[in-house]
Amino acid sequence: MSKITVIIPCFNEEKTIPLFYDEMERVRKKDFKGIEFEYIFVNDGSKDNTLNIVKELSKKDKKVRYISFSRNFGKEAAMLAGLEESSGDYVTLMDADLQDPPAMLREMYDLIKNEDYDAVGTRRVSRKGEPPIRSFFARLFYKIINKMSNIEMVDGARDYRLMSRQVVDSILELGEYNRYSKGLWSFVGFNTKWLEYENVERVAGESKWSFWKLFKYAMEGITAFSTVPLVLSSFIGLFFCFVAFILIIVIIVKTLAFGDPTGGWPSLVCIIFFVSGVQLFSLGVIGQYLSKTYLEVKRRPIYIIKEKN
């Protein structure tokens, strides 16, 4: 008999957890007769009643386990904690807000069980219900990162996926501190089937992702899976050296041929501003990588558990 672990990262989800639990139970009873389940709710330092609700559930239902962090460590950390605690032969990650429909799970399970797939991922084909500006930047991000990285990042891919034990164990072997799961999943490889679905809006509560948070997450993805920005800044530097060289020759020739009428202060100031801007930008790029390296080297724990059952 096989066992499925469902991991649910929760950050201030008091409104959605009961709805999620009911829907998940409905699907389990309907589609998964005779298959054992385990639900791991990871409380990522919620400030509301999330932990109590989960504890209540775990008293009522033996399948429910919980892990509670000492503070908010972010969804990546919550997913990792869940994967490390999981004991199922198959593991799935789901958001608490029902944006990842549990009803799709049976189809995913069948694909792994009966066909030659090791993991089934999901991607949303529409971004309906999302602010247009956010969709625009999200699309742009995927275009850029796929140009810069050898690892394929699928546009619209969600964290909702079902994986075999083997895939989970491979992911757990990647001990990096700066975790960008979408990349890690592509990195480990294996046969992955992508299921597409229309975006579903969250049932209650609100999204935890501000534009700024998403921007930082995008930077995380780029620095974790590409070193192209470093190469790019070297190229820009080289290009400016070349331009400077040409300009020097032009000026020397001009001075020898026509004398030297002093002038060109405004243009000089512009050039200084421009070039020092490029220098600072490149330093910033290097700084990004350095800071990531710094965090890796410190080997701090990715999360700290306060309590669990």
Ligand code: UDP
């Ligand atoms: N989440 C988390 N820690 C965080 C932010 C979010 O565990 O710091 C969880 C959240 O509770 C939810 C899932 O990650 O179950 C997705 O979050 P959200 O719905 O806010 O993101 P969106 O669907 O808007 O991308």
Ligand code: MG
């Ligand atoms: Mg959501």
